[in-house]
Amino acid sequence: MNTQSIPFIRRAVSEIGRSLLVSCWFMFLTFPIMVIKVNPLERTIDWQWMRLVWIGLAVFPLSLVWRWLMMRKEQGSAKDGEDSWQKRLGERIRADRKISAAILALLAAFVVAFPFIFSSYQTQIMISALMYVMLGLGLNIVVGLAGLLDLGYVAFYAVGAYSYALLNHHFGLGFWSALPIGAGLATIFGILLGFPVLRLRGDYLAIVTLGFGEIIRLVLENWNAFSQGPSGIAGISRPGFFGIELSLSQHTVFLYFIVLALVAFTILVVSRLRNSRIGRAWIALREDEIACQAMGIDKTKTKLTAFALGATWAGFVGCIFAAKTTFINPASFTFMESAIILSIVVLGGMGSIIGVIVGALVLILLPEYLRAFSEYRMLVFGASMVLIMVFRPQGIITGVRRHYRFRQKEGTEEQGERDAASA
Amino acid sequence: MLKVKNLHTYYGGIHALKSVSFDLPEGEIITLIGANGAGKSTTLMSISGIVPPRYGEIIFLGTPIHQLSPDRIFALGIVQVPEGRRIFPQLTVRENLDMGAYLRTDRKGIAQDIDYIFNLFPRLAERRHQLGGTLSGGEQQMLAISRGLMSRPKLLLLDEPSLGLAPVLVQLIFATIEKINRENKTTIFLVEQNANMALRIAHRGYVMESGVITLEDTAANLLKSEKVKQAYLGL
Numbered sequence: 001m002n003t004q005s006i007p008f009i010r011r012a013v014s015e016i017g018r019s020l021l022v023s024c025w026f027m028f029l030t031f032p033i034m035v036i037k038v039n040p041l042e043r044t045i046d047w048q049w050m051r052l053v054w055i056g057l058a059v060f061p062l063s064l065v066w067r068w069l070m071m072r073k074e075q076g077s078a079k080d081g082e083d084s085w086q087k088r089l090g091e092r093i094r095a096d097r098k099i100s101a102a103i104l105a106l107l108a109a110f111v112v113a114f115p116f117i118f119s120s121y122q123t124q125i126m127i128s129a130l131m132y133v134m135l136g137l138g139l140n141i142v143v144g145l146a147g148l149l150d151l152g153y154v155a156f157y158a159v160g161a162y163s164y165a166l167l168n169h170h171f172g173l174g175f176w177s178a179l180p181i182g183a184g185l186a187t188i189f190g191i192l193l194g195f196p197v198l199r200l201r202g203d204y205l206a207i208v209t210l211g212f213g214e215i216i217r218l219v220l221e222n223w224n225a226f227s228q229g230p231s232g233i234a235g236i237s238r239p240g241f242f243g244i245e246l247s248l249s250q251h252t253v254f255l256y257f258i259v260l261a262l263v264a265f266t267i268l269v270v271s272r273l274r275n276s277r278i279g280r281a282w283i284a285l286r287e288d289e290i291a292c293q294a295m296g297i298d299k300t301k302t303k304l305t306a307f308a309l310g311a312t313w314a315g316f317v318g319c320i321f322a323a324k325t326t327f328i329n330p331a332s333f334t335f336m337e338s339a340i341i342l343s344i345v346v347l348g349g350m351g352s353i354i355g356v357i358v359g360a361l362v363l364i365l366l367p368e369y370l371r372a373f374s375e376y377r378m379l380v381f382g383a384s385m386v387l388i389m390v391f392r393p394q395g396i397i398t399g400v401r402r403h404y405r406f407r408q409k410e411g412t413e414e415q416g417e418r419d420a421a422s423a
Numbered sequence: 424m425l426k427v428k429n430l431h432t433y434y435g436g437i438h439a440l441k442s443v444s445f446d447l448p449e450g451e452i453i454t455l456i457g458a459n460g461a462g463k464s465t466t467l468m469s470i471s472g473i474v475p476p477r478y479g480e481i482i483f484l485g486t487p488i489h490q491l492s493p494d495r496i497f498a499l500g501i502v503q504v505p506e507g508r509r510i511f512p513q514l515t516v517r518e519n520l521d522m523g524a525y526l527r528t529d530r531k532g533i534a535q536d537i538d539y540i541f542n543l544f545p546r547l548a549e550r551r552h553q554l555g556g557t558l559s560g561g562e563q564q565m566l567a568i569s570r571g572l573m574s575r576p577k578l579l580l581l582d583e584p585s586l587g588l589a590p591v592l593v594q595l596i597f598a599t600i601e602k603i604n605r606e607n608k609t610t611i612f613l614v615e616q617n618a619n620m621a622l623r624i625a626h627r628g629y630v631m632e633s634g635v636i637t638l639e640d641t642a643a644n645l646l647k648s649e650k651v652k653q654a655y656l657g658l
């Protein structure tokens with residue numbers, strides 16, 4: 001045996017030992033729920049020992065794989081210079097305009113054809129996924145760009161939804177006239193929340209926004225005269241289509257295209273905003289508040305616009321939500337909702353538009369299609385979230401910035417060469 | 424150019440500036456020296472409006488500015504380069520410079536100024552696409568000063584530009600400060616721990632102790648003064 005393989009064997013033995021330990025630990029932890037089965041009829045306890053063996057056998061290879069992945073991850077971050085194949089593929093796609101145009105065209109065709117290919121049920125699911133894309137992109141302005149941790153985003157969503165619902169209920173206002181009003185009201189609420197939290201950052205901001213979200217929900221739940229309380233508002237009209245009567249499935253298709261158009265509009269606006277003056281001010285504000293002020297940036301105005309614009313988008317989606325479900329009650333606007341939207345932004349990759357879109361699709365579609373696993377659905381969902389955060393802490397799609405840095409490095413060299421040549 | 428009268432600044436209950444008064448004549452380099460915690464940074468923060476004073480007056484070119492917001496003061500031509508550089512770590516060198524020109528709209532002028540800065544600090548030109556956070560301390564300081572210059576300030580407030588730099592770099596930074604003052608007629612208010620270096624390039628100097636100005640004179644006289652020698656020059 002040659003001397004080089006000895007450390008390898010030693011390493012392998014220790015890895016196997018650790019994994020054995022892990023599987024024993026799991027057997028111990030799951031013992032009460034997996035092994036002990038109380039039979040209430042005969043008042044006996046069944047000891048299902050075989051299950052313990054299965055758990056041990058299942059956890060052992062999983063632990064090995066896990067450790068191996070973690071090892072690779074550490075090695076990967078050690079040699080940062082080397083690019084992973086995903087990154088290289090990304091570079092290729094971005095670099096080659098033809099490929100990216102083709103992919104984009106294909107994607108557009110698929111998205112447009114979607115409601116005609118798939119069932120009404122699938123289209124419904126897609127509509128909610130697209131709604132979350134919009135919500136994610138809206139919250140991304142506040143959290144990803146301006147760096148303000150907002151845990152009460154659902155409040156603005158509720159404002160939009162209730163605006164349309166109440167306007168429709170009391171005054172018979174249609175979707176199209178209620179849409180700008182709902183968004184406008186959400187904007188106003190965004191500014192209202194913005195003012196008191198101007199001085200706050202980080203944890204404190206998170207707590208206050210969380211409180212704000214709960215206040216809105218509690219008001220809606222308890223102010224019966226205004227919002228009809230927990231029983232909610234039913235019979236909200238669907239969006240009208242030039243006064244033509246539509247069947248239920250036609251309505252779904254129509255709504256799908258409305259949402260699609262709004263998503264396209266959102267992407268356009270957000271990508272514009274990123275590179276605009278105000279976008280740069282947001283990014284600067286996120287990075288360093290004092291430096292930001294020293295650069296003559298109006299902190300108040302910058303923060304308020306971030307809150308207001310983020311809220312506007314929630315308002316839009318709120319109106320769509322009311323139109324889609326035709327019934328709303330405060331139960332749809334719990335903290336869980338804010339948490340999901342925030343997860344979309346964080347998991348997708350903060351500040352990256354494509355990241356947020358992918359994040360929304362994964363987070364909304366995954367639980368839907370995992371319905372097959374019914375009771376294990378949330379378990380798989382939670383596990384995948386943990387996995388993403390462990391292996392891709394910057395989010396599924398890393399922000400454009402990283403890619404930018406890579407390309408620019410080449411640019412510097414070129415620049416340097418050119419400078420040298422001209423000198 | 425800038426007149427400060429009986430300035431009082433507080434951090435909550437802490438009385439950081441206790442009736443501070445001084446004058447900054449146009450076109451000069453004026454330095455403010457003093458021990459740690461004397462209130463030097465606070466003085467700059469009060470001028471730039473980031474920590475507004477509670478009482479007192481600040482008059483800049485005839486305009487009272489002590490009640491204006493930081494962005495308005497900035498727009499009048501007073502720019503602070505804060506202590507500890509505070510560049511934007513996730514933005515490239517070039518983007519950091521662009522942030523300095525945030526309020527400007529004249530593209531041509533901005534391009535000219537960027538050229539000027541890359542001339543002033545060739546090191547920054549080499550690293551224009553590097554992220555600010557990955558620059559060395561010295562490079563970050565160059566960037567911080569350059570970012571301040573990007574708005575073509577009339578009055579530049581520099582807070583400890585030599586902090587944590589090797590002697591060679593300190594020399595370079597101070598030479599550049601002199602150059603900026605000479606070439607652009609920018610008035611510079613320089614806060615420093617490195618009293619020796621600061622007094623060498625400055626025209627006038629103020630000495631601050633626990634929130635009060637205790638000495639003021641020409642820089643040459645302060646360099647000779649026994650008190651300054653003992654307390655700040657370590658002689």
Ligand SMILES: Nc1ncnc2c1ncn2[C@@H]1O[C@H](COP(=O)(O)OP(=O)(O)OP(=O)(O)O)[C@@H](O)[C@H]1O
Pocket residue numbers: 434437439457458459460461462463464465466506616
């Ligand atoms: N944000 C703050 N909150 C409370 N007290 C502060 C704050 N900033 C400064 N102080 C206090 O104000 C006084 C003056 O601080 P300042 O930063 O102006 O000192 P300095 O002269 O710049 O010192 P150094 O040379 O160490 O930078 C100190 O006593 C300090 O503790």
Ligand SMILES: [Mg+2]
Pocket residue numbers: 463464465506582
């Ligand atoms: Mg200081």
